[in-house]
Amino acid sequence: MSRAVVLLSGGLDSTTTLAVARRDGHTPYAMTFRYGQRHAIEVDAARRVAGAAKVADHVIVDIDLRTFGGSALTGNANIPKDRSAESMSSGVPITYVPARNTIFLSFALAWAEVLDAGDIYIGVNALDYSGYPDCRPEFIAAYQRMADLATRAGVEGKGPHIRSPLIDMTKAEIIRLGQSLGVDYSLTTSCYDPDSHGRACGRCDSCKLRLKGFSEAGVSDPIRYVGDGP
């Protein structure tokens, strides 16, 4: 079994991606970042998911992206609520974190080199996150070309494969794929702005995309939302 580094946020997409890495025959090594995000409950979800998936190792990397600011996810700006699907996809949302996926992939590249892992999995999605520049196929392709030169193996023009299996899928398709692979979505969290009990707000862009996906997949979302009771 070959090793794969899997970027795991504890959300729906990365949890499904972890199951895909397993399906593809890899031994998964999960990597999670505590980066000053408001929704730090993500890290707890990532721990639960990594435990349930029995990954070979799980590292939590502390990097404080608040040093730079520039995002509603790490700063004090309000998280947008109740936006329409149209306004979500126009322009770059204020929840975009500068160069986040570039930074995450770079740490994954370092760990892959040390582990001698041939694959890095990232759950980026270009359909639902069309406004995030670092979720696009052309970004991933350019990252691959850079990664092919960046490490020891790069002396011979080789690097780990950057895998983004969800990049062209709708949220409903991702949920159906996860269900077919036995993913337990009750362990995951997606909300940008959960309450103090860890319940999802149901109104931020991320919640709305998630709920729409479950609805279209004809599956009920097993996590708790504000208003569901304590």
Add this chain to the structure above:
Amino acid sequence: MSRAVVLLSGGLDSTTTLAVARRDGHTPYAMTFRYGQRHAIEVDAARRVAGAAKVADHVIVDIDLRTFGGSALTGNANIPKDRSAESMSSGVPITYVPARNTIFLSFALAWAEVLDAGDIYIGVNALDYSGYPDCRPEFIAAYQRMADLATRAGVEGKGPHIRSPLIDMTKAEIIRLGQSLGVDYSLTTSCYDPDSHGRACGRCDSCKLRLKGFSEAGVSDPIRYVGDGP
């Protein structure tokens, strides 16, 4: 004056690079990493250099690359001493840190986006560090293409310019350039394995390259070495 992010380790190359960014007409913003390196004295040198250069801002980013291991610079392996120039340049040295420049540039990319800086300066050198995959021109070129897609500006295929002004220069040429720009090399440090007084060992690859450079430039190195007295 346009802003530029300058990666500043406190060594000879990055200190010269900072002076080049200033010469090129930029307002410099310095970024230094505390990454678990054995030679943490670097960070003090970076502070002195940034202070002397009156940079607009200086951030020190904590990232613990020891989480992954894989390098003599962050682990317990012995730093090689008294190696010949030939053995230094064959293969990838054990002082190589996995994906270090990829990670550093990715943080610089994030900060450049927040600052709206059009340039990122990095003091990589392909001649003296031919064994480091992430010091080669082809790596920097591939990083540029990725950076052109990674950020908000990347939606239109634009990113900050990645500048590596020293990439083709010898150490002696770098020192002469720095002298012409008024760089005070007494503030810098290069040693991989300084003693507890901060004196350079004079015998690791980095010291040997530095001493050879000063010798070839016909300039005396102003820093203290072990044996120079207390």
